[in-house]
Amino acid sequence: MDKRLARIRCDICGQLVTTGVAVPAAFVRPAVMELILKQHPHWNDQCHICLTDLNRYRGDYVQQSLEQERGELSVLEQQVVESLRQHEILAENVNEKYDEQTTFGERTADAVASFGGSWKFIILFATVLSTWITINSIAILSRPFDPYPYILLNLVLSCLATIQAPVIMMSQNRQESKDRLRAEHDYRVNLKAELEIRHLHSKLDLLLTHQWQRLLEIQQLQTDLLEEIANRGVQKT
Ligand SMILES: [Zn+2]
The missing domain is CATH 1.20.58 (Methane Monooxygenase Hydroxylase; Chain G, domain 1)
Known part of the structure; x- marks a missing residue:
C-alpha cells in the first residue's frame, strides 16, 4: 500500500486523514496542547490531530495571548493612574x-x-x-x-x-x-x-x-507554520 494513502483518524474532529496532514501529539507545542486539552480532555500523547484543527488551535492560542497581554497592559495603566491619584506629588516648598x-x-x-x-x-x-x-x-x-x-x-x-x-x-x-x-x-x-x-x-x-516568553512562544508557532508551508512546497514539486 502506498504510504501516502495510509489514513489516520484525527482524534479531534474524527475524520480520516492522510498521514501527511496528521500530526502526532508529541509534535504539538505544550502551550497549544494545553488549549486542546481544555476542550478535549481525552486527548493524549498517542493521539493525532489534523493540520486544519491544529492551525485553528494555533490561531486561537495567538489570539488569546495577545488579548491577555492587552489586558495586562491596561491593568498596568490603571495602576499608574491609581498611584498618581492616590499618592499625589510629595515635593513641596x-x-x-x-x-x-x-x-x-x-x-x-x-x-x-x-x-x-x-x-x-x-x-x-x-x-x-x-x-x-x-x-x-x-x-x-x-x-x-x-x-x-x-x-x-x-x-x-x-x-x-x-x-x-x-x-x-x-x-x-x-x-x-x-x-x-x-x-x-x-x-x-x-x-x-x-x-x-x-x-x-x-x-x-x-x-x-512574562511578555518576552509569550512572544517567543508565538514566534515558535510561526516557525512551525513556515516549516509546514515549506514542506508542502517540496511535496508538490
Ligand atoms: Zn481534525
Whole structure:
C-alpha cells in the first residue's frame, strides 16, 4: 500500500486523514496542547490531530495571548493612574509652608537678626558711633550731652546688646526647626522615590520575563507554520 494513502483518524474532529496532514501529539507545542486539552480532555500523547484543527488551535492560542497581554497592559495603566491619584506629588516648598505658620513676633525676630548680621548694620552703626563721639568731643569745651568717656553711649550699647542676643537666639531656634522640617520632608520624598523605583522594577520584570516568553512562544508557532508551508512546497514539486 502506498504510504501516502495510509489514513489516520484525527482524534479531534474524527475524520480520516492522510498521514501527511496528521500530526502526532508529541509534535504539538505544550502551550497549544494545553488549549486542546481544555476542550478535549481525552486527548493524549498517542493521539493525532489534523493540520486544519491544529492551525485553528494555533490561531486561537495567538489570539488569546495577545488579548491577555492587552489586558495586562491596561491593568498596568490603571495602576499608574491609581498611584498618581492616590499618592499625589510629595515635593513641596517647605519654606513657603513654614512661613505660613509663623507669628508676627517670629517674623520680626527674623528681620532683626538678618539686619543685625548685614554690612548695612555695621556701616550704620559705625556712622552713629563716630558721629556721637565727634559731637561730644568737639563740643567738649562748651556743654556736651555725653562727655568723655561717653557713659550714655555705653548704656545705649549695653541695652542694644542685651536685646539683640535673645532676638538672634530666637531666630536660630526657628532656623533649626525649619531645618528639621526640611529633613523630614526630604526623607519622605526619598522614600517615595525608592518605592517608585521598586514599582518600576516590577514592571520591567513583568515585561522582560512574562511578555518576552509569550512572544517567543508565538514566534515558535510561526516557525512551525513556515516549516509546514515549506514542506508542502517540496511535496508538490
Ligand atoms: Zn481534525
